[in-house]
Amino acid sequence: MPNTSARLLALLSLLQARRDWPGALLAERLDVSPRTVRRDVDRLRELGYPIAAFKGPDGGYRLDAGADLPPLLFDDEQAVALAVALQLAAASGAGIEEAAERALATVRQVMPVRLRHRVDTLRFTVVGRPTVRPEPRADGGVLLTLGAAVRDREVLRFDYAAAAPPDAGRGSGDRPPRRAEPHHLVTWGGRWYLVAWDLDRGDWRTFRADRVTPRVPNGPRFTPRALPGGDVAAFVTARFRGAGVAGGTGDAAGADASGPGGWPCRGEVILGLPAAEVSRFTRDGVVEALGPDRCRLVLGSWSWAGLAAAVGAYDAEVEVVGPPELRAAFARLARRYADAAAPDGS
Structure with missing residues (x-):
């Protein structure tokens, strides 16, 4: 016993x-x-x-409903590790996605308010699958600072060691800080990146988080700009598959973000399935949870008919967000399937 x-x-x-x-x-x-x-x-x-x-x-x-559980005892580093691990697990494709999402929600409810706030700050998008464990790794405190700047829409001031040893030039104070409007925190291939509008260069950039040293205080609040293509995962995928990141400097620019994986046809739908279930069978697409039983899917294909057929393979209720070409492809397939199902070709 x-x-x-x-x-x-x-x-x-x-x-x-x-x-x-x-x-x-x-x-x-x-x-x-x-x-x-x-x-x-x-x-x-x-x-x-x-x-x-x-x-x-x-x-x-x-x-009874409303029962308060005692606060879990996590220090700040453990709270960051828990938030990262469970969010990564929710996008792992290992069949534990739904359990990881439930675990994060459960643990968040019983955390003290201060740590719950820090966990909520660290929201990010997983783009691609980790292949190796990269070195150096991003600092948890830096990730929290970047996540807070994204959430609060505050201009980020930071030193950046681009294409140099990790500690080179950090905090030296001998050069003006970089200034950027942070848009999103993402992971790609096991590394952390900040997608931001570079105010000094007047263009979108992706910065490796392990090379960022934030300066305090942050700059003024800003009104977010529209990201090219409107989808952060598609934007990052296109940039990392283009010429802008040769050598992996992490300060990427210049590639087109027309769609996931560079497909010529790209569409967006709402599926009546949990995001965890859809993400298990989605490779180049982008899946976003909209609720316990609904998710947004952005997917690419070589043709509109092929894209519609790929979406239909999920065997769920579908709401087409766009574009019109995808909606028309669904209509064509619907007529073909109805004809095929009719007895004796009637």
């Missing part, structure tokens, strides 16, 4: 997993007697958990 503390945590976890728990089933799951369950429930009540008992043939217990 586990010790009392471990058993109480197990009991609390079970009570959160479903609304009603018959006492006999709780005893079976915990491998204890019903009397021990009653004593443990009383202990949890003494600790402030509102556990109600219900009568009947299968009388048992439920954890």
